[in-house]
Amino acid sequence: xxxxxxxxxxxxxxxxxxxxxxxxxxxxxxxxxxxxxxxxxxxxxxxxxxxxxxxxxxxxxxxxxxxxxxxxxxxxxxxxxxxxxxxxxxxxx
Numbered sequence: 638x639x640x641x642x643x644x645x646x647x648x649x650x651x652x653x654x655x656x657x658x659x660x661x662x663x664x665x666x667x668x669x670x671x672x673x674x675x676x677x678x679x680x681x682x683x684x685x686x687x688x689x690x691x692x693x694x695x696x697x698x699x700x701x702x703x704x705x706x707x708x709x710x711x712x713x714x715x716x717x718x719x720x721x722x723x724x725x726x727x728x729x730x
Contacts, residue, residue: 638691644709645702647684660705667701689714 647664650657661684668675668688675688690698
Protein backbone atom coordinates (compact mmCIF):
# COMPACT_ATOMS: atom_id res chain seq x y z
CA UNK A 638 0.00 0.00 0.00
CA UNK A 639 1.40 3.38 -0.99
CA UNK A 640 1.81 6.02 1.67
CA UNK A 641 2.15 9.73 1.11
CA UNK A 642 3.82 12.49 3.05
CA UNK A 643 1.57 15.51 2.88
CA UNK A 644 2.02 19.10 3.89
CA UNK A 645 -1.07 21.22 4.42
CA UNK A 646 -1.22 24.94 5.13
CA UNK A 647 -3.90 26.86 7.01
CA UNK A 648 -4.02 30.65 6.88
CA UNK A 649 -4.68 32.22 10.27
CA UNK A 650 -7.25 35.00 10.17
CA UNK A 651 -5.90 37.42 12.75
CA UNK A 652 -9.02 39.57 12.49
CA UNK A 653 -11.09 36.72 13.99
CA UNK A 654 -8.70 34.70 16.14
CA UNK A 655 -11.53 32.82 17.90
CA UNK A 656 -12.80 31.45 14.57
CA UNK A 657 -9.24 30.62 13.49
CA UNK A 658 -8.65 28.66 16.70
CA UNK A 659 -11.91 26.73 16.21
CA UNK A 660 -10.87 25.82 12.64
CA UNK A 661 -7.46 24.64 13.84
CA UNK A 662 -9.04 22.54 16.61
CA UNK A 663 -11.38 20.93 14.06
CA UNK A 664 -8.53 20.14 11.65
CA UNK A 665 -6.31 18.70 14.35
CA UNK A 666 -9.13 16.51 15.64
CA UNK A 667 -9.68 15.20 12.08
CA UNK A 668 -5.97 14.41 11.77
CA UNK A 669 -5.99 12.58 15.12
CA UNK A 670 -9.16 10.63 14.31
CA UNK A 671 -8.11 9.54 10.82
CA UNK A 672 -4.31 9.33 10.95
CA UNK A 673 -3.38 9.40 14.60
CA UNK A 674 -0.32 11.63 14.52
CA UNK A 675 1.02 14.68 12.76
CA UNK A 676 3.52 17.46 13.24
CA UNK A 677 2.91 21.16 12.84
CA UNK A 678 4.54 24.52 13.10
CA UNK A 679 3.12 28.01 12.85
CA UNK A 680 3.97 31.64 12.54
CA UNK A 681 1.81 34.74 12.77
CA UNK A 682 -0.06 34.09 9.50
CA UNK A 683 0.02 30.34 8.76
CA UNK A 684 -0.01 26.93 10.36
CA UNK A 685 1.63 24.09 8.44
CA UNK A 686 0.89 20.41 9.09
CA UNK A 687 2.99 17.45 8.01
CA UNK A 688 1.59 13.94 8.10
CA UNK A 689 1.97 10.51 6.52
CA UNK A 690 -1.11 8.66 5.36
CA UNK A 691 -2.27 6.03 2.90
CA UNK A 692 -4.66 6.65 0.03
CA UNK A 693 -7.76 5.66 2.01
CA UNK A 694 -6.86 8.01 4.87
CA UNK A 695 -6.14 10.77 2.35
CA UNK A 696 -9.60 10.34 0.84
CA UNK A 697 -11.23 10.51 4.29
CA UNK A 698 -9.27 13.65 5.13
CA UNK A 699 -10.27 15.30 1.86
CA UNK A 700 -13.94 14.83 2.74
CA UNK A 701 -13.60 15.99 6.37
CA UNK A 702 -11.40 19.06 5.82
CA UNK A 703 -12.75 20.27 2.49
CA UNK A 704 -11.87 23.93 1.96
CA UNK A 705 -10.29 24.44 5.38
CA UNK A 706 -6.67 24.20 4.24
CA UNK A 707 -4.52 24.08 1.13
CA UNK A 708 -2.24 21.29 0.01
CA UNK A 709 1.40 22.38 -0.22
CA UNK A 710 3.04 19.11 -1.17
CA UNK A 711 2.38 15.40 -1.60
CA UNK A 712 5.30 13.00 -1.88
CA UNK A 713 4.99 9.21 -2.19
CA UNK A 714 6.85 7.45 0.61
CA UNK A 715 8.39 4.18 -0.49
CA UNK A 716 9.12 2.75 2.94
CA UNK A 717 7.45 3.17 6.28
CA UNK A 718 9.53 2.09 9.26
CA UNK A 719 8.16 -1.22 10.58
CA UNK A 720 6.62 -1.39 13.99
CA UNK A 721 9.18 -2.58 16.46
CA UNK A 722 8.29 -5.66 18.42
CA UNK A 723 9.99 -6.31 21.71
CA UNK A 724 10.58 -9.88 22.73
CA UNK A 725 10.55 -10.42 26.49
CA UNK A 726 13.96 -11.53 27.69
CA UNK A 727 12.47 -14.56 29.45
CA UNK A 728 11.38 -16.02 26.10
CA UNK A 729 14.85 -15.54 24.58
CA UNK A 730 16.73 -17.44 27.29
